[in-house]
Amino acid sequence: MGDLxxxxxxxxxxxxxxxxxxxxxxxxxLSRERxxxxxxxxxxCLLVVSRHASSPREFxxxxxxxAALVELATIARECGAHADRVGENxxxxxxxxxxxxxxxxxGGASPRSATHVRTILRGVTYAVFDExxxxxxxxxxxxxxxxxxxxxxxxxxxxxxxxGGHPVFFIGGLTAGSNLAGARxxxxxxxxxxxxxxxxxxxxxxLRIVEPTAYGTDFTELVADVSDVAFQPxxxxxx
Numbered sequence: 135m136g137d138l139x140x141x142x143x144x145x146x147x148x149x150x151x152x153x154x155x156x157x158x159x160x161x162x163x164l165s166r167e168r169x170x171x172x173x174x175x176x177x178x179c180l181l182v183v184s185r186h187a188s189s190p191r192e193f194x195x196x197x198x199x200x201a202a203l204v205e206l207a208t209i210a211r212e213c214g215a216h217a218d219r220v221g222e223n224x225x226x227x228x229x230x231x232x233x234x235x236x237x238x239x240x241g242g243a244s245p246r247s248a249t250h251v252r253t254i255l256r257g258v259t260y261a262v263f264d265e266x267x268x269x270x271x272x273x274x275x276x277x278x279x280x281x282x283x284x285x286x287x288x289x290x291x292x293x294x295x296x297x298g299g300h301p302v303f304f305i306g307g308l309t310a311g312s313n314l315a316g317a318r319x320x321x322x323x324x325x326x327x328x329x330x331x332x333x334x335x336x337x338x339x340x341l342r343i344v345e346p347t348a349y350g351t352d353f354t355e356l357v358a359d360v361s362d363v364a365f366q367p368x369x370x371x372x373x
Contacts, residue, residue, distance in 0.1 A: 163325075168213045169333035170324055172233040172300040175214035179233040179300075181206055182220045184244030198310035199237055202317035206235045206303075209321055230299025237313050239270060239289075239306040250304055254293050255338065256366040260306070270308045275363040279340060281308040286346050287357070288316035291338040291364065292331070315343045315351035338364035 168174060181203050183195055195203075203219065210217040217235075240248035240260050251258055260272045271280040272289060279287040288307035295302070305316040319341055320327075331337045338361045344353040 164213070166328050166333075167324065170328040171209060171213060171303075172333075173210060173213040173215040177213075177215040177233070179210050179215055179217050179235065180220050180227075181217050182234060182236045182246050184238035184247065196310035198314045202237050202305065202310075202314045205314070205317040205321045206237070209324070228297075228299075229295035229302060230297050233300040234302045235305070235317075236302060237305050237317065238310075239272070239308060239313075247304070247306055250293075250302065251306070254295070254302075255289075255291060255304065255364050257360075257364045258289060258306075258338070272306070272308070274338070274340065274360045275358070277358070279308075279342075279357075283347070284345055286312045286315075286343045288312040288341050288343070289338060289360075289364075290316045290320060290341055291336070293336040293338075293365065309346070311346050311351065312343055315346075315354045316341060318351050319354050336365060337361045 171179075173179060183199050183203060203217075207217040215233075236247055236250060238244040238247050240251045251260060258272055258274045260270060262270050271278050272287070273279070274289070281287070286308050288305060291304040291306075292301050293304070294300075303320065305313050305320070307313040307316055327337070337359065339359055340357040342355050342357045343349075343351060344355065
């Protein structure tokens with residue numbers, strides 16, 4: 135009887151130790167995730183998305199951009215925060231006040247993205263080279279990333295405003311499908327991005343979506359880390 139009690143007690147202690155170890159690991163993982171995204175339990179964050187470029191309706195959003203928002207809202211929920219969707223014509227407040235996820239390249243339907251590129255991502259240039267079908271490219275570090283039948287690209291970046299505060303996550307794809315690929319990449323790889331950049335270093339990454347018509351977002355790969363050239367200082371004013 136005594137041996138049975140000892141074995142039972144040992145099993146309880148071992149089980150408790152395993153549970154406590156798992157709990158602490160999950161707790162540390164959650165803390166790192168919250169720090170990476172600038173989120174805390176009960177906090178709010180902003181989901182800023184561009185209007186559907188080919189729709190005349192003010193609040194129309196491409197279905198793949200909606201899917202990207204779902205991915206980002208899931209990240210917020212994992213961190214114990216909640217996400218508020220903001221349209222292009224709605225005020226977003228000061229940069230850094232809340233964590234912001236900005237989805238969409240700076241075309242005519244995304245003035246918020248255009249502001250971020252113009253003001254902070256000054257080493258990046260987006261260009262429309264076919265007005266009829268809204269085909270685009272972006273250039274960073276002297277390399278042009280062009281939409282084609284075989285590939286598309288998305289710029290995934292994290293940065294802060296001049297006053298610091300909470301980060302902005304910019305997902306500027308050449309198509310709505312590219313935006314979704316960028317959001318899914320962020321959701322799947324934020325742990326390794328956190329190990330590389332920590333909670334306080336800006337980064338800018340070019341991702342390539344290979345054969346999007348065949349694979350969708352399943353074949354997305356990192357092409358280049360352009361953090362050193364995407365964030366250019368303000369030009370010096372000459373008196």
